[in-house]
Amino acid sequence: MASVGIASAEPMHGIAMYGEPALPDGFVSLPYANPDAPKGGTMVTAEVGGFDSLNPYVDSGRVPWQLSYLIGESLMGRSLDEPFSLYGLLAESVETDEDRKWVEFTLRPEAAFSDGTPVTVDDVIWSYEILGTQGHGRYRSFWSQVETIEATGERSVRITFNTDNRELALIAGMRPILQKAQFEGVDFANEGPDMIPITSAPYTITDYELGQYVELTRNPDYWGADVPFRQGIANLDTLRLEFFGDETPAFEAFKTGDVHFTREFSESRWESQYNFPRVQSGEVVKEILTHQRPSGMTGFAMNTRRAPFDDWRIREALITAFNFEFINETITGGQQPRITSYFSNSPLGMQDGPATGRVLEFLEPYADQLLPGTIEGYALPQTDGSENDRRSLRAALALFAEAGWTPDDSGTLRNGAGDALEFEILMKTGSSETESIADMYIQTLSRLGIDARLTNVDSAQYVQRSDAYDFDMIYYRRGLSLSPGNEQYAYFGTEYSDTQGGRNLMGANSPAIDAMITHLLTSESQSDFIAAARALDRTLTAGRYVIPFYQWNISRIAYDQNLHHPENIPIFGDWPGWQPDVWWYEE
Template sequence: MTPRASTHSLRIGLTGLAAALALAGPAGAEPSHGLAMYGEPALPAGFDHLPYANPDAPFGGAMVTAEVGTFDSLNPFILKGTVPWQLRFLVGESLMGRTLDEPFTLYCLLCETVETAEDRSWVEYTLRPEAAFSDGSPVTAEDVIWSFETLGTQGHPRYAGFWQAVESIEQTDERTVRLTFNQDNRELALLSGLRPILKKAQWEETDFTESGLDTVPITSAPYVIEDVQPGRSITFARNPDYWGQEVPFRVGTNVLDELRLEFFGDETTAFEAFTSGQITFTREFNVGRWESRYDFPAVQSGDVVLEVLGHERPSGMTGFVMNTRQPPFDDWRVRQAMIEAFNFEFINDALTGGEQPRITSYFSNSPLAMDHGPAEGRVREFLMRFEDDLPEGALEGYSLPVSDGSERNRAGTRRALDLLNEAGWSVAEDGVMRNEAGDPFTFEIVLESGSSENASIIDMYGQSLERLGIRPSVTTVDAAQFKERTDVYDFDMTYFQRGLSLSPGTEQYLYWGTDYAEEPGGRNLMGATSPAIDGLIDILLTSESREDFLAATKALDRVLTAERYAIPIYQWNISRIAYDRHLHHPEEMPIFGDWNGWQPDVWWWEED
């Protein structure tokens, strides 16, 4: 069967991007229904529903997805424990909700109105009087204040950076809370709207930092955890008494009665579960399997629908990250040699038939992507502020090497050898790459069990490295061990994935900011400590014009790419999904495409 193509109108996407990035001051100190990073929200006060949601979607039905790995905790708001990544999106609810049709615009959810100063130095939320937790108790200003303080001081490190920027938080009315900031960062007002709100009373005599399967955080979200089979499945049930079904941001969303996550040991078993009908929705990341294996009987009969969805968000970075905290990857020449030795064209042809494009930079596939070739104009001006700290290629231009596609990749191997020689490494008489002290060049690649494709890629990569006299060790660990090791940066190279949005902001500090390079459980896996990166993020966050915002992001993209932190692999500028024919989604796709907030949020089930 030929996959059914569905893409969002380019005109709508570009219009949304332009509106969100247009230079315009936000309304100051006036109650509003929404808040945009730049300009005004696209949807007016009193809007009925999100444009990519179906207000007539019927309630009922179920969606079952396959997950590779396991879990040992149901608290997604702390560092401890292994939690399914979807959990904080399914059971968490915040003051505002993020639309997927604008780069960074929020609309009121738990809050009835939002106010902010013209300079975004403070923001104030007034709660909806009907807002309630799943146990029926009201969401109060006290709950809001406790949630901000607790997440900021005891929660997952992802919340700590924001809390450090809060000068004060106070209750100014029965249902109103104001946050005042101590930094010049226009994004903070929006980030505050995305913090999950928890029930204070649940944790008064419980240690919030402890994880397990016996404590489920009480939130106000549409779904509650109904059943847990440890390590095997988690079932979510739609709360029939959910307080917010008539809130415009929620109309037409979260109508499926049941969501279930089924866990499997590897990708092969998960795929077999889908072909047998045990799973009703899947995303396929292996283009070779998509082209060759999705012709099973249920597809041929029409019981399973195949679909390809486009999007307009940045590619982000997917590949294998190198830990720069210690040798040998603290030398950019060694990192470039590793990139030269990685024969992407041969690997891509072997695994996908050459069908999958490669990521070319962190913000590729978007208007925020760096331009190849020498930096010009405002981008160059921003880079020159950090001239002494720029990696080679940031100003002149940097692009990934392209091989001839042959297995031996002679040109890439020669370039890798030259770079390693410059860095003090050479092939000894025994055929082993050694430094001047005679130490062999070796490093450990840590992989999570269950990913057969990553294992195949590393196997072919290892053969290329052997031609250089380098024999890395490959260690495969389960999900819990993988998290433990990456939390303390106990690896030399590992699989790495970072999704990026059309409105990059404070999260950039978390991903590659110096202050987070040694933070346990942080997201700066490469250990980036670049004054240029830190400075460009500062400019990005304080830009007051569309031009400066774009230029700062393009400059940041240049530095990140030229630092050679990661070996990029496939670019996912489309989503390949397959699902039971009874499942449906609206025809209009948001500019973010298949992203958190779209599936399962706007899907519904219809019987024949």
């Protein structure tokens, strides 16, 4: 549909990328929340790994990923039923011009931090500035596109942009707001691990032991109890994140009832190990949920900064050698469909066959730079499902030979200089299923004369090495949403291909990818936005950066019978903002 924009700027209760938000002014609650849910109870979850910081807003330290969602609060809140709509949270209204060159927010007069002090325009301006200059890298791209930020009234603030990007008006509403007074005289980027940011969210951190657990308590004096966006949200009194060294003790804790909720990513374990007594007695509920999110990408990413992974033919050969059908049958009984592209399982995914229409129009200016299959159509190679698929092995060897790598008399694959093809697959300790995938892949590679080896490291080493791009091949998981935007530059953009600590792990460096992301951000209609996403999907998938595994187009969850959620599941499914947000406890 065409964007109707806003003919003349006026305050509104929400904002959408195209047209107007679905929920009217004065809505009762989000459609997937229960405004009558009771308050009380506890949810304990098991997390694998560790942490050494409780501040999710800076680069230093390892922080539980949930904290940015649980303790953070922003001017606007995202609806999980609308990929591109936000509704007032700290802000009672939002205002923008037709071209979205600027956006203005008006704070609710009752907005307050957890210590009872009011949230002010000064706090808002300081938060944007400090996060954009000294905060986590995820905030800096937005700040670089801000021309000015200024108070326009006692409770209003206006942000003017220096670039043409319609999504910025929405992104502006999603920055966390921190308390300026807390950090006076403190080195924001390098404060100690015990510095817990004061925010205005419903939950505050009340107990913790670094690396072991974090406990959050619902604030009984939470300022936003009457805000429509918060009706039926934050119902549980206590949230506790328990950390374990690997999946085995975490699962055992769930079986005994010490943990109340788990997500299961292993089909085989879901089928074979969820028959313990508490399941049989009904004390544990098993549930499978569907969603309409993109599959994202999970697999082994190849570091294109290094030879020979800088040659797309080598990458295609390594993809061809990956015996997905056999691995899938062995691990999941063939139950999991393969990820076919970055946005598969969603309307944003590339379509089969040659590019047509607007997708083709977006790609054609870069035709001479695009890898084979981008415009013509690309599909992952398939094996016959046997353990030793000779046809696929021959196809892989032909690709290696085309790139200058052939077997010597001993069968070792070597290039013209006599170098053997060998590399390391880097993984974090604790994922037995992914280790099994790596082991089966390594066995196949050995048949081709390739010396591949698996290296497991602890969380700290994994972060250190991945941040420095010190790997050949690495386990990779990139979740993508139905509202892709500026973050795509960080994931895949040229500017971030060599940024230390960045998220472009494969080192994608393509003007075509950059251009497709730009089309995403500047589209003025939903149809152009979808075409841009599909074009981006083609450039990424045909780029052959990752060897894809299977996708999770369903969520398998199990939980204590006293925990409940509304029957209406948002299109995002089990996603941050749904659990624990809309759950409640009732015996």
